[in-house]
Amino acid sequence: MPNLLDPITRHAAASPTAVALRTDTGPRTYPELHDASLRYASALREAGVGVGDRVLLVAPSVPEFVVAYMGIQAIGAVVVPVNTMSTATELTYFLTDSGAQLAIGWHRLGPTVAEAAGAAGIPSWTLAPGAPTDCAPIAEPVDRAGDDTAAILYTSGTTGKPKGAQLTVGNLLAAGEIGTAVSRSTAADRTGTGLPLFHVFGQASVMMAAFAGGGSLSLLERFTPAGMVEMLRRDGLTVVCGVPTMWNAMLHTAGDTGPTDFAHLRVAVSGGASLPGEIGRQFEARFGCTILEGYGLTETTAMATFNDTDRAGKVGSVGSVVPRLGVEIRDPDGRPCATGTVGEVYVRGATVMKGYWNRPDATAAVLGRDGWFRTGDLGTFDEDKDLRIVDRLKDLIIRGGYNVYPSEIEETLYRHPDIVEAAVVGVPDDHYGEEVAAVVSVRAGSTLTGEQLTEWSRNRLSAYKIPRIVQFVDALPKGTTGKILKRAIDRDELRASSA
Template identity: 75%
Template sequence: MPNLLDPITRHAAASPTVIALRTATEPWTYAGLHDASLRYAGALRDAGVGAGDRILLAAPSLPEFVVAYMGIQAIGGVAVTVNTMCTTAEIEYYLTDSGARLAIGWHGLGPAVSEAAALVGVPVWTLEPDALVDADPIHGPVGRASDDTAAILYTSGTTGRPKGAQLTVGNLLSAGEIASIISRGTAADRTGTGLPLFHVFGQASVMMAAFTGGGSLSLLSPFTPEGMLDLLRRDDLTIMVGVPTMWNAMLHLAGDAEADFSHLRIAVSGGATLPGEIARVFESRFGCRILEGYGLTETTALGAFNDVDRGGKIGFVGGAVPRLEVEVRDSGGTPCPGGVVGEVFIRGETVMKGYWNRPDATAAVLDSGGWFRTGDLGEFDTDHDLRIVDRLKDLIIRGGYNVYPGEVEEILYRHPDILEAAIIGVPDDHYGEEVAAVVVRQHGSDLTEEEVTAWCRNSLSAYKIPRIVRFVDQLPKGSTGKILKRDIDCTDLQKTSK
């Protein structure tokens, strides 16, 4: 029977001295990681934790996260991985909602985990450097059913309280296998990322993929563009994974560093749509093509991906990955022909089991045939490659016309004085919604609102042009670096809407 530790167990037996985790000091071999995970599982066993018990884990992307996570999996537990920046109130909610029996927090975090655990009456452990515990290891990972819940990852909660997506043993093992297949992963690969492992992107399609292929994983926490480039050089990375804001940050920092990318085999972007201008300039400057993929928490980070051998297309996330199906449907549920925008649906091995204790919410997005309703708008081209147009909820309807924020943002990113941009809709008495641009200027730029509007007028229809422009020092971002439009303060924008 399967267990998420199986890939590590397999490599620990076949090639025990091969490096699983690279660090700035002593690396972790597969044998060492396997032993540490079983010992951590032994400590959990001694504490009375058993199969199906939920354990909250709050830790940055470090080897110790991997040990604790795999220890939870080895004993048959359910890892409830949460953002390290969570407040006491947020962690209290996750502990209560999941019914967690134990909370584990990294020693370097603030008091939120311990405070929340005390409020709920749950014991708390501190995760220390090296994650070595004084416990006898369990003899081997607990066998589980493929549809047993292995992890609960809470969605962002843009509507109501966050919902816990239940990812199964089968979901996560399949995610690792599929991601390894589409990346052509081998034991020779050296994967590196600055993504948080508590998020589905880093956890499923990076960590699980690296261990499935038998290569090494290098982790950076917290992400900085300087740190990521140093990691690239230090560990001779062959695969690098990030989100658009990470690639953009490296692009604007790196200077003349073409040689740094010469040994990189694949650069993968996900988590949000990658502006085409960033992809084009990155490839021109560094000789490195960034391949986009697409997935959600509820699909264990997978859905579509550009073909490694073909090289992909800028602006597209490729075709459906192996073992998954992707459809674009109109409002009546009928599949759309190529070139027609509709809602994206996904079915296959990585689609979640459902939301924890939320049958109504599960039924709203999962039908009886196993199709998951993503809430994203997309379209296929003639090659059946998918382009993500926008989030359905981010669609702006101005005077009866649909405005897709991503299309406008793509134009803004082409301006040499714009570092980052977000397009949002704000209420308007006349048009229903007005198009607003929130812009971060390049350092030293004196770009004006009028110049932004004029730039867009050269490329966009009149109804798509931002009539409201606001400059900010930075845009709000989530744990992965994804721009959070819901956190942009629209109050003054509404006041200035004409």
């Protein structure tokens, strides 16, 4: 019977000197991580936490997150990892909605976690460097069923309250195995990331994949481009994982470095948002490494498609369907679309969630009895059976009856030499229904105007796609993974600025 600790248990026995975690204070071997996880499990058990109990975990990407996460798994409990920027009100909601028995918060987060736990009437623990070491480890991890819930990850909640996606033991183990397979990872690989581990990308595609392959994992507590570049050098990373805004930030920080400075880097894995081709090209030139894009969601344990490492990626594509999953493109009536036709993306297979926690109606709305999950993303397959994500269904702009895909316009804007970041959204318009608006940040010293950018776009885009509203900002709003948050852009302000 499986447990999420199984890969660590296996490598601890087979390779007792192999490094599992690389940290500022030195490496931790697989046996050391295994022992620390079982000790944490013992402390949880002594506190009355048992099989199926939910435990809230609020911590950044530090080794102690891994120890607590795996300790929770070892005793068969359910981890509820949430954003470290959550307010007390948000934390109280997560605690009450999940019915958590315990809240664990990183020591640098202050009293917020304890306050929320108190409001929910449950105990709280402080997670500090080193984690508990004074407990004797439990004898062995609890046996679990593959369809047992291992983690509840709350979605961003763009409409209504956030929903908790239930990821099973089987989902997360499969995600790790698939991630290892598609990236061709081995025990010799050194993986690193600045992604938060409380997010599905960092948790499934990075942490679980690194441990499945038996390689090491390097973590940044908080992403900074300089910190990421330094970690690349310090730990000799062969695999690095991030989102497009991270690669873009690294390009503007790396200075006069070139490919020879990162000769050990084998592959950069990108997800979370569409990768502008210009950023990919510049990254390869600077770091000597191709960025390979993948696609997945929280509800699919971050898995669906990935670019083949043997083909060096395809600009604009998120790759082909990964092993153990199926992907279809369907029209509004649910019928499969022909090659090259845009439709909604559906996913089925080993990593598709069990359902939303205590939300049967919401589950039924996206997860059919046949196991196909409706992603809400628009995409198309090309002749090579590679998937291209056109946009989120909800982000589609309809201007004067024409469909406008923001990602296509963003890709074009990133080719302008002054543009650092760009986001395109639709704003209400009395005549066209919606108008195309671009929110951009530019390089220091740029004198670019909105009129100039609109005119520059005129030679590169069809007339109905040209952004006629342009707003300049110092930086675009981002989530904790670095993904640009379009929902945080004020459409009313954009509309008013165009009047």
